[in-house]
Amino acid sequence: MGRLNIDVHATARARRGYYGMISHIDAMFGRLMDALSDSGVSENTLVIFASDHGDMMGERGMWFKKTLFEPAIHVPLIVGGLGIAQRRVATPVSLLDLLPTLVDVSGAPAGTICTPFNGQSLVPLLHGGSKHDPVMVEHLDGGTDAPRVMLRDGDLKLVLSRAYPTMLFNLSDDPFELNDLASDPAASNDMARLLAKAHEIWDLDALAIDKHANQTARTVVNTALQTGRPQVWDFTPGTLAQNSNYVRSGDKFPDVERRSYLPAKVRR
Structure with missing residues (x-):
């Protein structure tokens, strides 16, 4: 598509x-x-x-x-x-x-x-x-190539990743996050402070290694379960096992979502 x-x-x-x-x-x-x-x-x-x-x-x-x-x-x-x-x-x-x-x-x-x-x-x-x-957020889900993390301290928000440019926003006067302060000399002290705090919390290199190992292990298990007589990866009792809105082994998440869509009304 x-x-x-x-x-x-x-x-x-x-x-x-x-x-x-x-x-x-x-x-x-x-x-x-x-x-x-x-x-x-x-x-x-x-x-x-x-x-x-x-x-x-x-x-x-x-x-x-x-x-x-x-x-x-x-x-x-x-x-x-x-x-x-x-x-x-x-x-x-x-x-x-x-x-x-x-x-x-x-x-x-x-x-x-x-x-x-x-x-x-x-x-x-x-x-x-x-x-x-400060508030911590991580983005590490299944298909993520490089971990992304966020640290929010008051109105200041730092977004950090090894694969993407570092971003810094002041949400009090930039709620739509249009003005990246990461390279602004006037924000250098805040940038240094938040970076130091983020590196205390996260080791992004080690996190990437753990993420890749986890993805690899789950891929191996899924491949094994689909070889020979297919086996589902989980156990779901009762009628939930046949629920068409539930993600099962071999399903692609977008396909599961589409099964739940209501018919669209086309406007001419």
């Missing part, structure tokens, strides 16, 4: 569909909140609403999530209940913070999480605090 020329009308229709899905989720979430209230448990229930990723909806000509620009990594995070006052918190945080937050809210003693983890409790922010560690 070649490149498609997606004009402004197709972009508008796609975004209307996207916003429509958001409206539907909002309505369903409202029904859940009503059910909690009607059941009399809303006052002693912590409610967290989040998403796993965003999406590029035509920005920069992109129509996917596999990038570290803001539309693809920005997600909603709404926390309410248990006496938490309504406020908007501007401090950047991460989904990695949810585990320690839930442990903290539960009243479990320090040290309850006995395995290594990233993230920190959001409880101080929920009650008016402002201090939080």
Whole structure:
């Protein structure tokens, strides 16, 4: 399939569909909140609403999530209940913070999480605090050729990879990430500080080696499972195994997505 020329009308229709899905989720979430209230448990229930990723909806000509620009990594995070006052918190945080937050809210003693983890409790922010560690994001999924990482410290955002130019943005005055400050002498101190912090967290060369080894191992396993009598790579009980929307061995992800598409209405 070649490149498609997606004009402004197709972009508008796609975004209307996207916003429509958001409206539907909002309505369903409202029904859940009503059910909690009607059941009399809303006052002693912590409610967290989040998403796993965003999406590029035509920005920069992109129509996917596999990038570290803001539309693809920005997600909603709404926390309410248990006496938490309504406020908007501007401090950047991460989904990695949810585990320690839930442990903290539960009243479990320090040290309850006995395995290594990233993230920190959001409880101080929920009650008016402002201090939080820089936010980390990694892009390492299946077909990634070179790992990409992002470090967000306040309004400053560093994007780093061995295969792509380093980028630095100040999102307070450049929310659309159009002004790369990586080579700006005026931002050299911030650049050096964030680079040093990123290299403390990630060894990109070692990460690339681990990534390649993992991809190679999974390719070998998949090839073996498809040799002779084919075997699926996982176990799924019940009717889910026959679900046409579920990615099975031998499936290509775009093909699975297309099976779920609704018929398009062609406008003349």
